């Protein structure tokens with residue numbers, strides 16, 4: 001099938017390449033010439049494991065092209081909208097300008113029978129508003145909403161073999177049938193593999209996405225709240241998580257206590273959800289998300305407190321090695337990254353922060369050029385008074401405390417991801433601080 005993908009960021013680039021390898025004929029559209037040039041060369045414009053290989057594989061089929069010319073979408077039967085919906089400056093709400101711009105550009109290109117498919121995370125009610133726009137355009141195209149659940153770092157796998165599909169279909173049966181038929185064809189491979197499919201309306205599809213992210217954020221903040229209680233009572237939150245996680249109804253995943261969640265999705269999605277619920281007069285229904293957000297941000301402050309404590313409350317001029325800048329491993333994304341935030345806060349306290357990350361330094365530098373970045377782990381920890389782990393890349397996670405000891409000035413470690421075995425680090429002479437662990 002001929003498909004267009006509008007917006008070639010973390011979501012769209014992977015989606016376009018995955019669809020091409022599945023046999024579709026795909027054109028990706030974006031406004032960023034640097035990104036387009038990389039994609040045309042078959043290079044990933046950001047770090048995503050497996051994406052370079054996928055782009056090469058898709059490129060070799062001759063079925064994947066990239067352009068800034070919106071008219072190239074003509075002739076495609078399905079048009080995916082995969083642009084970003086960041087947090088609006090000075091507000092909790094989502095900024096829909098890129099979604100609206102994409103629709104405005106797309107509308108004149110549409111023909112009868114075309115299916116526009118929204119994938120961006122949007123406030124509930126957006127699809128209905130955009131469907132009216134599509135109808136007013138008079139092309140005879142229809143709109144569906146098909147939220148995306150891919151995780152950065154696993155985006156290729158999640159795109160090729162999603163764990164579920166959700167099709168939010170238009171209210172009119174004829175339009176719904178057009179959209180469903182097209183989407184079934186797009187995802188024929190996944191559906192043949194018995195991927196669960198939920199056929200629903202726009203509002204449910206939009207809410208599935210934000211409620212999934214709100215649930216994940218709540219789960220993380222729940223365990224981080226338990227970490228706070230553990231810190232006051234001498235309990236160990238990692239053991240607590242193991243023990244409650246054995247209950248199949250609870251499950252151990254996303255019970256990793258630490259410096260908390262970040263990224264381009266969870267933080268802004270819970271805030272956007274609160275803002276939309278307020279607009280709908282249902283603010284109280286998700287008021288708990290304010291606590292989820294607050295608990296999450298308190299954990300960053302706690303990591304900084306640990307460092308300051310280990311520096312005898314005199315951080316000024318002390319050397320602090322910050323391991324990690326990305327919001328999580330296997331990603332170069334620093335949007336709302338707890339790791340970067342910790343580095344910035346410590347620098348603000350006058351510490352000589354040396355921050356490192358295997359993939360995210362360039363993105364971090366673009367946001368915070370004032371920080372001192374070190375390309376290698378060895379350079380970052382050399383002469384450090386405290387070492388802080390904030391993004392659990394394997395190369396930091398599996399450090400040997402005996403091997404690191406001669407590199408630092410003082411054996412102080414703050415384990416912002418509860419990745420280390422405290423007994424092992426203490427036995428090697430380190431003063432160890434985790435989150436929610438004695």
Ligand code: UGA
Pocket residue numbers: 121148149150151152153213216220253254255256257258259260261262263264265266327328
């Ligand atoms: C998240 C969702 O997991 C995806 O399903 C969704 O599609 C995506 O947002 C999106 O809306 O596009 P992602 O932002 O890639 O995916 O990252 P996650 O793997 O969810 O991690 C989010 C944050 O939570 C990271 O900072 C991670 O370090 C943190 N986290 C995760 C914890 O602090 N503890 C945990 O136990 C798990």
